[in-house]
Amino acid sequence: MTEATTHVRTEPSPGTPAVTTPDYLRIEGVTRLYPTGGGVREVDLTLPRGEMLVLLGPSGCGKTTLLRVLAGLLEPDAGQVVLDGRDLTRVPTHRRNVGMVFQTWALFPTMSVWDNVAFGLRMRRLPRARRDERVGEVLDLVGLREYAGRKPRELSGGQQQRVALARAIVTEPAIMLLDEPLSSLDHRIRVQLRGQLKRLQRSLGLTGVYVTHDHTEALALGDRIAVMDGGRVIETGAPIEVFSRPRHRYTAEFLGLANVIPVTPLDGSRALRTAFGDVVEPSVPVTGDAPVVAVALRPDRIRLTEAGGSGGAHRGSVTAVEYQPGGVLHEVALPDGTTVQVVVGDGPGLPVGTPVDVAFDWSQAVPLID
Amino acid sequence: MTTVTTRARRTRQPVSLFTLLVTALLLLPLLVVALAALHPDEYLLFPPDGISLRWFGEALEHPSFRRSLVLSLQIAVASVIVGLLLTVPAAIALTRGNRRVRRTLQGATVTPLVTPDMLIALGILIMLSQFALSSSMVGLVLGHVLVGVPLAIQVLVAGLAGVDPNLEQAAQTLGASRTRAFLTVTLPSILPAIGSAAVFLFIFSFDNVSISLFLASPGQTTLPITMYQYLEYNADPTVAAMSTILIVVGVASALLLGRLGGLGQLAGAGRARR
Secondary structure, three states: OOOHHHHHOOOOOOOOOOOOOOOOEEEEEEEOOOOOOOOEEEEEEEEEEOOEOOOOOOOOOOOHHHHHHHHHHOOOOOOEEOOOEEEOOOOOOOHHEEEEOOOOOOOOOOHHHHHHHHHHHOOOOHHHHHHHHHHHHHHHHHHHHHHHHHHHOOHHHHHHHHHHHHHHHHHOOEEEEEEEHHHHHHHHHHHHHHHHHHHHHHHHHOOOEEOOOHHHHHHOOEEEEEEEOEEEEEEEEEHHHHOOOEEEEEHHHHHHHOOEEEEEEEOOOOEEEEEOEEEEEEEOOOOOOOOOEEEEEOHHEEEEEEOOOOOOEEEEEEEEEEOOOEEEEEEEEEEOOEEEEEEOOOOOOOOOOEEEEEOOHHOOOOEEEE | OHHHHHHHOOOOOOOHHHHHHHHHHHHHHHHHHHOOOOOOOOOOOOOOOOOOOOOHHHHHHHHHHHHHHHHHHHHHHHHHHHHHHHHHHHHHHHHHHHHHHHHHHHHHOHHHHHOOOOHHHHHHHHHHHHHHHHOOOHHHHHHHHHHHHHHHHHHHHHHHOOOHHHHHHHHOOOOOHHHHHHHHHHHHHHHHHHHHHHHHHHHHHHOOOHHHHHOOEEEEOHHHHHHHHHHHHHHHHHHHHHHHHHHHHHHHHHHHHHHHHHHHOOOOHHHHHO
């Protein structure tokens, strides 16, 4: 996946300075396979200091495996992990100076909140006074000072999550590793903690790798996103690039934010033809020489009118309607069997079964490669 | 033991009549012995004619009872120590090892439970004479440990299975070596299970008759054997008094087990407590 890496290197996201920062974290050709299938293959990724990399993908795509390799909890079959110029590949977990937040949080049940947070400092043999000071600071930071004497099981899920976070940052780790830390929380608390986590990461300047299958989390937290599938990194980029200009068909399909419409290239030109006959000439340039296999078009880039109106449009029929915060989502079947999703911003929408005319605004189409 | 089982269950469901009946039936012999121990005269009688604690004094003063009690306690404590040294590492290996190997091995550890005690005792006897070890103490401890191991392992495996494997990994990410992570995180979590295993090992040794019968040498007999031999020639309430003392020790251990959750772990409810 060298092309994905170069993509990241040559196109820094808007927030980062244009000067090429030396890569703080470098993952090179990391492979770790399981006899039962799964794992990661030849993953290359880089991350500058102070940024959050989100590994995004469905379960079983290898994102947790990669995170565990970074933590040293799994040894890679091949490849290396370099952090701040130091090759970590053969360094045991406890000498890596990482901070990890587990999906189950893994708080020590026999210890109080205070002792949980103090654990890492005790292992580092920090003098008692310094230790107490640090633990107090961090508990204040996550707003849990008054719960210091409690056992983890006496706290709510959100509070336990914050203890796990406090425990991971108290040691000032060289890198934070977060394994779906919010996935077992209620939606409301998840959104709240997500914001808190982002602010904390920014203000403390933490470098982190965050694993999730939830693309809204990826958007909210990532400075860059690596979309993974089947143990490989499909593409990487700043959130805005990955979401509004995906390069791979898989990315567009996994994010599910746009219609992915298959196309075949027309000979001798940049134009593409859809299965239902439209000719598309995307304004977004195609990078690389891989053939374009589909285009992504957002549901609000398609116009829907009741049948019988303007010409040049396709005749279809509404097969499903769903009310969403941003409008009414219609699923429309075209005669050739293609179904597209169309958002109508205002009005009550059209009932299921209505014959409709569909017009595509192809100028906004994003070309996708396999 | 049965009352304790019902009591150890934390739920406050009403106890059915059937449960009460079975419990009473199981406890009746113990009650008879305890009451017979209170009879003031020199023969066993139930119900007792009067109330006297005289025979408890006699039992504790009786030289051979006293010697046997001390020996029994020594052997039981030794069995606990040796047993834990064997079963704790074994249980850790079982829970972390290959799953298929685990099932086979765990099955194998139960064999002493289904082997007649006499065979175990005979085996140990032959082995000891081969090694020219004449001390009956070694043999007794070995035998008692063997019969206690199956339950101890089950309890420990159940206890370890309830510990989140991520805990140790979390400790490692925080700077603890593997050994340190085990000692600071896993070990405290399984202390109740270790306690339960220790109580089981103690009771199995303290109450054992069949193995002791085989391996005890003359003049070095454990308490149950001494009582058995005493009963062959005497029928005064001393034995009943001594038995009552044993029952009290047993009930105390069972109560302790209930508190530690060991009985629940045997019934497969070990996880529910966490």
